[in-house]
Amino acid sequence: MFGIHDLTLFVISGLLLNIMPGPDSLLIMTRSATQGWRAGSAAALGIGAGTMIHIFAAALGLSALLSTSAAAFTVVKWIGAAYIVYVGIGMLRAKLRADADDAVAAETAARVAAQPLAYRKIFFQGFLTNVLNPKVALFFLAFVPQFISADSSSKPLAFIVLGCIFNFNGMLWCNGLAVFTAFASARLKVKPLVALWLNRVTGGLFLALGLRLALAEQHSS
Structure with a gap:
């Protein structure tokens, strides 16, 4: 439907x-630990709203690109696949240390979340944490088109559908994280070794996805 393929792989x-782990998760966990699960959920909803901005902005950009050239979509997919392979290799080579940029962002999120706030302010805090993160925009532009067929009749609509599926699943996880952290009554931290293997598993998945696309294109040519 809508030219979407490999939906199960997309969801996984x-x-x-x-x-x-990242700045979004840290903000949710910190708010939940200090102000309860409702505060964590408010941050999660703000993050979800920020994600929707990225989704619609990317879909509009894709629509504008396709109005110029239908072949441009194939170019977008190839550039996205190259970026995914690059990110995957970087994740596979990850060591037991935090990335400098992520560490700074996480520290900033923790510091900002330190003082109690009204729920609407927490929502806005989560929104800004996500919408101002350029890595989220890059992810949607590179990742989502890989699951849309080149002959799809409505690529922007397919993009929005996939983005909404991703955001819905993300909200389930984020709100679950908020409730779990609140009931744990402590600031939880993902152990470095767990974070390392999460990076490696995701990196392997990204690498396989990029190579799979390349092989499929070669086979069809």
Whole structure:
């Protein structure tokens, strides 16, 4: 439907990406631990709203590109596949240390979340944490088109459908994380070794996806 393929792989990939620790997760966990699960859920909903901005912005950009050239979609997929392979290799080579940029972002999120806030302010905090993260925009532009067929009759609509599926699953995870953290009554931290293997598993999935696309294109040519 809508020219979407490999939906199961898309859902599994999205779940792994949501589970991986980052500034969004840290903000949810910190708010839940300090103000309860409702505060964590408010942050999660703000993050989800930010994700929707990325989804619609990317879909509109894709629509504008396709109005110029239908062949441009294939170019987008190839560039996206190259980016996914690059990210996958980087994840597979990850060591037991935090990435400098992620560490700074996580520290900022923790510091910002330190003082109690009204739920609407927490929502806005989560929204800004996500919508101002350029890595999220890159992810949607590179990742989502890989699951849309080149002959799809409505690629932007397929993009929005996949984005909404990703965001829905992400919200299930984020709200579950908020409730779990609140009931744990402590600031939970993912152990470095667990984070390392999450990186490697996701990296392997990204590498396989990029190579799978390349082989499929070669076979069809």
